[in-house]
Amino acid sequence: MRLLLLAFFIPFISHAQTLSEVQSTGHGMDRPSAISDALRQAISQACGTYVQATTKVENYMTLEDAIVTNTSGYIQSYQVISEKKNGNDYEVSVTAKVSVDPLKKDAALLSQFTGNIRFMVLYDERFVKEEEKNNYRFAYNRINEKLLESKLRYIESDKFSQTSKEVYIALGKDTSQSTFAQRSGMISDAEFLMLIRNVQVRVEQKSAGLYSAKATIEASAYDNCTADGLASTAAEGEWKTLPDKEQAVKKAIQSAVEKCYPQLMAAFSQRLGSWVNGAPFQIRFYGVKTPRYIIQLIELLHQDADFGGEMQHMLTPDYIRLDFTYKGRPTALYNKLMQYIDQLPELKKLQLDVKIFYGRQLSLAPPKYVIPGNSQPLTPTK
Numbered sequence: 001m002r003l004l005l006l007a008f009f010i011p012f013i014s015h016a017q018t019l020s021e022v023q024s025t026g027h028g029m030d031r032p033s034a035i036s037d038a039l040r041q042a043i044s045q046a047c048g049t050y051v052q053a054t055t056k057v058e059n060y061m062t063l064e065d066a067i068v069t070n071t072s073g074y075i076q077s078y079q080v081i082s083e084k085k086n087g088n089d090y091e092v093s094v095t096a097k098v099s100v101d102p103l104k105k106d107a108a109l110l111s112q113f114t115g116n117i118r119f120m121v122l123y124d125e126r127f128v129k130e131e132e133k134n135n136y137r138f139a140y141n142r143i144n145e146k147l148l149e150s151k152l153r154y155i156e157s158d159k160f161s162q163t164s165k166e167v168y169i170a171l172g173k174d175t176s177q178s179t180f181a182q183r184s185g186m187i188s189d190a191e192f193l194m195l196i197r198n199v200q201v202r203v204e205q206k207s208a209g210l211y212s213a214k215a216t217i218e219a220s221a222y223d224n225c226t227a228d229g230l231a232s233t234a235a236e237g238e239w240k241t242l243p244d245k246e247q248a249v250k251k252a253i254q255s256a257v258e259k260c261y262p263q264l265m266a267a268f269s270q271r272l273g274s275w276v277n278g279a280p281f282q283i284r285f286y287g288v289k290t291p292r293y294i295i296q297l298i299e300l301l302h303q304d305a306d307f308g309g310e311m312q313h314m315l316t317p318d319y320i321r322l323d324f325t326y327k328g329r330p331t332a333l334y335n336k337l338m339q340y341i342d343q344l345p346e347l348k349k350l351q352l353d354v355k356i357f358y359g360r361q362l363s364l365a366p367p368k369y370v371i372p373g374n375s376q377p378l379t380p381t382k
Helices: 002-014 031-052 060-067 100-114 130-149 157-171 177-188 245-277 292-301 330-341
Strands: 019-028 075-086 089-099 119-123 192-205 211-223 228-236 240-242 279-286 307-315 319-326 353-358 361-365
Touching: 019 031, 031 060, 031 075, 031 089, 031 100, 060 100, 089 100, 119 130, 119 157, 119 177, 130 157, 130 192, 130 211, 130 245, 157 177, 177 192, 177 211, 192 245, 211 245, 228 245, 240 245, 279 330, 292 307, 292 319, 292 330, 330 361
Parallel strands: 119 192, 279 361
Antiparallel strands: 019 089, 075 089, 192 211, 211 228, 211 240, 279 319, 307 319, 353 361
């Protein structure tokens, strides 16, 4: 009987989940949004207890923000214990049971990618009037300060200035701000970009020698490795009134940054949160004449559980592009990919190797192939 009971309970024990019961409070414009915020706060608490406290994670705040976007994956159940409405603010407190095992698993997976992520804030001086340059520079510096406060890695201003000069020369007559941002990010090895498109400041002179200013910042967020636009925002700050006109303008821009920055970071967090099913990668095949060989490669990748996504390929004038997701260790991707390429005689014959390895974007080409835009073949990076 004792052996029978033991045999009965072993499967139950082996499949038991670790649950963390936490209390949290959320706010929103209505009850559903307040509950959603409370559940995000519950996941954040569990992250602090079971992820940050037990593992060494770089860019932890980025990791946590990404994880809490996926409440349905970690909240097993919850109960509303109190709620109240105060004007336009709805407050809800809940007791939630958070599933710790998938939380730790996804944190471990995402930490492979978030540790090396670098942000770049930039603006295109070609579209900035001389009298507006100080406003753009001030907004640029304030956003970099927000990244520093969040303990995130970013491209510093000296590097941005140097990179901009190189990009302007390379672009020639191309006036696209998006192309400017993408080229700048690639040269600087920054994966996520914040492009300040417009800084507008309205100033009014008041009585008693006072000045009132209000600023609006238009900005876009990009995942530069896959050339995807993530979000665009126009954030308006509060009116700021001071005796000094210049200081009023700065305070107004600072207020607009306080509204703009969270919106851009929310887009990045949403992007990172989707990586629990695999981070997006892009391969560019130069010197491959027909997509038939890439289709054969896709068939092989479909057999590997680490590769996923829609695995779409696209022809461009210079290369064949392949998009997919990968949930293994980033350092293992190159060897795995080359093993599959070597299984296809026509691709193996080309002796493809990495010419450019930029974040989650790889450019492959034959040994003597010169990638357009580069004056000479680049040394392969492995």
